[in-house]
Amino acid sequence: MKNLRLKSARAALDMSQQQLADAVGVSRQTINAIEKGDYNPTIKLCLAICKALGKTLDELFWEE
Amino acid sequence: MKNLRLKSARAALDMSQQQLADAVGVSRQTINAIEKGDYNPTIKLCLAICKALGKTLDELFWEE
């Protein structure tokens, strides 16, 4: 269950994992793990990522 | 920063904190703390709450 929407949104802005990590104040490994689908981030971090990428929670993190 | 949208959505379905907690598999205190705004839940728990209440992530957890 990789998060390809996150990876795609980041690529669309030409940002590296490191740049996104810096923008939201976490480590690069955390961003990598979220994209990989390893574990579930907190809603606070999800919100920060959404704002950094100009997306909504539903666009990046909703699951059916 | 209380989450009144969550409290309201739960009330609209006439569910107690305990019932919502059982529905999503966490303790009553966890639901109470989220409504109170004490700490940030994981996205996984947010998704479970949304589905139990028939709401989206943006409807219950988006912040400007």
Next chain:
DNA sequence: GCTATTTGTCAAGTATATTTTACTTTTTGA
């Protein structure tokens, strides 16, 4: 008023999100 249900809150413990360090592999551009 009385009782039961619900909610608010706290302290101590457990589970897990996140960090740090470090190394390898893949991709990119000159």
Next chain:
DNA sequence: TCAAAAAGTAAAATATACTTGACAAATAGC
């Protein structure tokens, strides 16, 4: 082709989400 940047991954440590148990205050129904 080569070097640099980016991405993937892992182990150990730390921060914090979440549990359990317990009790008081508030709310609702009889």
